[in-house]
Amino acid sequence: MTDRHEEAFAQHVDGFGTVRIRPLDPASDADVVHGWVSGERAAFWGMNGLTRDQVADVYAHMAGLDTHHAHLVTRDGTPVALLQTYEPAADRVGECYDVLPGDLGVHVLLGPAGPDGRRPGWTSALLGAMTCYALRGLDRRRLVVDPDVRNTKAIARFERQGFVRGPAVVLPEVDVPDVYLPEKHAQLAFLERAVAFPEDQPRGGLTFPG
Numbered sequence: 001m002t003d004r005h006e007e008a009f010a011q012h013v014d015g016f017g018t019v020r021i022r023p024l025d026p027a028s029d030a031d032v033v034h035g036w037v038s039g040e041r042a043a044f045w046g047m048n049g050l051t052r053d054q055v056a057d058v059y060a061h062m063a064g065l066d067t068h069h070a071h072l073v074t075r076d077g078t079p080v081a082l083l084q085t086y087e088p089a090a091d092r093v094g095e096c097y098d099v100l101p102g103d104l105g106v107h108v109l110l111g112p113a114g115p116d117g118r119r120p121g122w123t124s125a126l127l128g129a130m131t132c133y134a135l136r137g138l139d140r141r142r143l144v145v146d147p148d149v150r151n152t153k154a155i156a157r158f159e160r161q162g163f164v165r166g167p168a169v170v171l172p173e174v175d176v177p178d179v180y181l182p183e184k185h186a187q188l189a190f191l192e193r194a195v196a197f198p199e200d201q202p203r204g205g206l207t208f209p210g
Helices: 030-037 040-045 052-063 122-137 152-160
Strands: 009-013 017-023 068-075 078-086 103-110 142-145 164-171 174-176 179-181 184-192
Touching (some): 009 122, 030 040, 052 068, 103 122, 152 164, 152 184
Antiparallel strands (some): 017 068, 068 078, 078 103, 142 184, 164 184, 174 179
């Protein structure tokens, strides 16, 4: 059995701290995640109103999938964000754009600011570390995000991080055993590894570093 507290990625960011990413533990991390997804600021995450046990059940179901994964992100040991990655071809977003080899879907939920608040560059540093993990750590060529079209703050945040807007689409309703997702009007945006990390581009027959 995989240890869900086994670290998947770590990156020290000068002036910010050490960002670590590990698999989410549906049971032991449920209190933290439930506190985040229950807040009004997380309305677009779509889990407002769920109990702590229901949130744990959602992520326990995800933990059994090979195509969708949830991760807890910490800064200097304190939980600060939830990162979900998924294979677009195995997700409803794959019905709305042409999926390319090397694509990876990403959902990001930033936790609320702690008692000391956030410093300038907080969000950029976290997104930068998560982007590094998704593109380099998982060896992918392109990321896709699909925030709700009404979530203008998230869309602007991704664009500042280098994502380029794609089409606005309607993600179809999903109603199958264990999973229900309502129809969603989403704004797709993409980030190419070649743009985020141009130094990774192959030259003279070299391959991308892992």
